[in-house]
Amino acid sequence: MIDDDTAPGGRQIDSVENAFNIIESIQELEQCGVTELADHLDIPKSTVHIHLQTLRNLGYVVKEDGKYRLGLRFLELGGRVRHNRSIFQVARSEVDDLSRSTGEVGTIGYEENGQRVLVYRTEPFEGVSDNAPTGEFTEMHWTAVGKALLSQRTDDEIRDVVERFGLPRATENTITDLDDLLDEIGEIRTQGYSIEDEERVKGVKSIAVPIRDDANQAGNSAISISGPKHRFDEDRIHSELLPSLRNAANVIELQYEHY
Structure with missing residues (x-):
């Protein structure tokens, strides 16, 4: 709550x-x-x-x-805040490896006060995403990371978030109905990953998985891969991107057991 x-x-x-x-x-x-x-x-x-x-x-x-x-004093403050987040310390190298192996943009996201915060973002040479700056706050329902984060909340907690922030539209693909959002979050809980299909920026697609940490050292966090929609077809998602993403998440979760 x-x-x-x-x-x-x-x-x-x-x-x-x-x-x-x-x-x-x-x-x-x-x-x-x-x-x-x-x-x-x-x-x-x-x-x-x-x-x-x-x-x-x-x-x-x-x-x-x-x-x-x-x-630039704000950069110093933000850098210190990020440095002190365990998810940044533990997940950064795995997300870097994930980005290098797939050639796509990797991100670490965190939930704070009912919004998704972009904690870290890679920049591979050929990677393309929405160019969101590190530290950016966005609506949870706009992004794959945000929806992965919501999947770790109860439906009542999701209703609280929506009551506070609403469901504003970013593109014509954005979910703007609470029942539709809850239905999709239910599917994400079952399948273990979320998809963002031009829901925030036209032409950009993303896939994300939550970081599950029994001790809650990671807080409510998730990692994602983003790129041009034409490179994120169903075959590549299921044969390459999703297995790579899940492997990175698994390594991060194992590291938290010894963090």
Whole structure:
């Protein structure tokens, strides 16, 4: 279940919320001036200016040619957070090997607060995927990894996630009906893997399996292979990709027994 502390409507500090709204807006705009940012957020320029000066003094925002952008201090924080996740430490080398052997993009995904987080992503020379950045949060039902993660939750927990985030559409193939999602998750539990078929990005297909760890050291995590749809036909999925993916997951699960 999702923590009550993370649910909307809980007690909040407005100034902290404003600061993070400003940070996320700078990320969206890439670089911007005070007026542009104030208009984007519909808040007073004076409020924006104070927050920007504070963030700049702390090293989280950089000012160049009169415009502000996010600083690399965020990369340091994110890198430390990822480094401290056991799933990253244990699974990274196996996902690298998986990517090299298949020539496709390998990923490690993690569930946090009801969303899928991209913890790690390989970049093979010929690999093609949606070019999602490491650390990206997305809706769970959009991706193979997200659906593999949902398969480790109960139906009631899935309903809680959907109640909080809804089932927004990314492409015409995206699941937008709760009953349809629960039916597919049931199939994933039975077969042990999930498929993403152009459900987030047109032309991209992915297959994922959850990491099963009795001690829960890995949290709710999964690994996947992604690539152009034409390279992910049924024959290759079942003869090569799925066995390779399951073998990598098995090695990761065995390593957790001795982690």
